[in-house]
Amino acid sequence: MVERIKQFGQWILRHQWPVFIITVMIVATTLTSISLWLYQVGGAVKLDLSRPGYEKVRDDVKGSSDNTKPFSPTGTLDNTALIDFRSRYETITTRLDQMNNYDNTVMSDENLGLAIGPTVTEPIE
Amino acid sequence: MKKFSLVIIAIVVAGSFASAHVLGMPDVTTISVNCPAAQSILNQIQKADTGSRINRGHDYNEMLDLMFAMNARLSVNKIAAPALTSLALQFEQNLQKFRNDYNNYDDIIASALDIKCTNRPIDFYNKLEMVRAARDLLRQDTVILSQNIDNYYTEFNLVIEEAGRW
Numbered sequence: 001m002v003e004r005i006k007q008f009g010q011w012i013l014r015h016q017w018p019v020f021i022i023t024v025m026i027v028a029t030t031l032t033s034i035s036l037w038l039y040q041v042g043g044a045v046k047l048d049l050s051r052p053g054y055e056k057v058r059d060d061v062k063g064s065s066d067n068t069k070p071f072s073p074t075g076t077l078d079n080t081a082l083i084d085f086r087s088r089y090e091t092i093t094t095r096l097d098q099m100n101n102y103d104n105t106v107m108s109d110e111n112l113g114l115a116i117g118p119t120v121t122e123p124i125e
Numbered sequence: 126m127k128k129f130s131l132v133i134i135a136i137v138v139a140g141s142f143a144s145a146h147v148l149g150m151p152d153v154t155t156i157s158v159n160c161p162a163a164q165s166i167l168n169q170i171q172k173a174d175t176g177s178r179i180n181r182g183h184d185y186n187e188m189l190d191l192m193f194a195m196n197a198r199l200s201v202n203k204i205a206a207p208a209l210t211s212l213a214l215q216f217e218q219n220l221q222k223f224r225n226d227y228n229n230y231d232d233i234i235a236s237a238l239d240i241k242c243t244n245r246p247i248d249f250y251n252k253l254e255m256v257r258a259a260r261d262l263l264r265q266d267t268v269i270l271s272q273n274i275d276n277y278y279t280e281f282n283l284v285i286e287e288a289g290r291w
Contacts, residue, residue, distance in 0.1 A: 043224070046231045047179055053168075057176040062183065070190060073197030077204070082285065085195055089278060092188050096271065099184075100177040102263040106170055107256065112163035114151045114250075 062095075153246050160242035160249055167256070171234050178227050185220050185270065192216060192277055199284065206284045209277065216273040223266040230259035 012019050039045055049058045071088060075081065109115040150156075156163075192213040199206045234256050242249035 043228045046228060047175060047182075049175070049179070054172055054175065057172050060173075060176040061179050071194040071198075073194040074201050075198065077198055077202040081198070085191070088191055089188075092184050092191070093274060096181065096184050096188075096274075099181055100173065101267050102174070102177075102260050104257050104260055104264070107167075107253070107260060109151060112166050112253075113159045114156055114163055 150247075150250050156246035156250055157243050160246060163253075164238055164242060164249075167234060167253075168238055171231070171238070175231075181267070182224070185223070188274060189213070189217055189220060195281065204284065204288045206280075208280050209284060212273065212277045212280060216270065216277065219266065219269050219273055223263070223270060226259070226262050226266055230256070230263055233259050 048054075049061060071085060072081075105111065192209070196206065196209050196213055199209065233252070237249065237252040237256050240249045240252060
């Protein structure tokens with residue numbers, strides 16, 4: 001067993017360059033596979049706008065374009081801080097109120113063009 | 126006992142066939158003819174919903190950070206507000222539920238788009254019903270999150286009033 005390990009070690013020393021390349025490829029493949037798995041399992045794939053077909057949606061997404069500092073968790077709670085907090089709160093809630101709230105009207109049979117013709121009114125026996 | 130078991134099995138099987146069609150479902154021919162256009166519209170809805178989800182997620186995260194920052198600041202200023210802490214945690218939990226429900230909704234709508242609907246119109250319509258249910262769940266989540274935000278603000282104003290601040 002020890003002899004075999006020594007022979008293997010000598011073989012590696014004689015073929016250092018190919019072994020290095022193969023090892024690097026195995027490590028890269030493994031890490032890439034883990035990354036892709038996390039990408040799928042974590043749900044990031046569902047929010048990836050770089051996928052084909054999402055070009056128009058990219059323009060609708062509002063990035064973190066405002067460079068205002070986050071509300072500080074420390075410091076005095078004076079009128080300035082309260083006004084700042086209320087202003088930020090109002091800004092966010094106004095934005096949320098204007099957004100799509102996943103109303104099902106867009107998915108009605110009429111909207112999808114499925115409402116033409118007779119409908120099934122009783123279970124089929 | 127065997128006869129009784131066979132009767133039970135027969136009832137269950139008959140029931141499963143009876144429920145294969147959703148009540149109020151359009152005519153199968155109508156679905157089969159119009160479903161490619163319906164899938165195209167669903168595809169557009171899915172993409173629009175993705176953008177909306179990203180924007181909502183960004184604003185919800187910002188709101189959560191604001192809540193945590195305010196709670197910390199109240200603590201630094203020695204103002205007790207356990208209700209605000211509880212409300213912020215409740216918002217965080219509901220936000221996580223919204224994220225999970227969106228992932229589920231996206232999976233279901235993707236499976237509805239994968240169905241060869243001209244060959245399987247009933248399966249497509251059944252899947253469409255599932256999409257609607259999942260989307261309605263998302264709508265409910267946004268309503269709850271909105272209520273959480275309102276409750277936090279109401280409680281915040283009470284705390285500030287009691288603390289003698291403006």
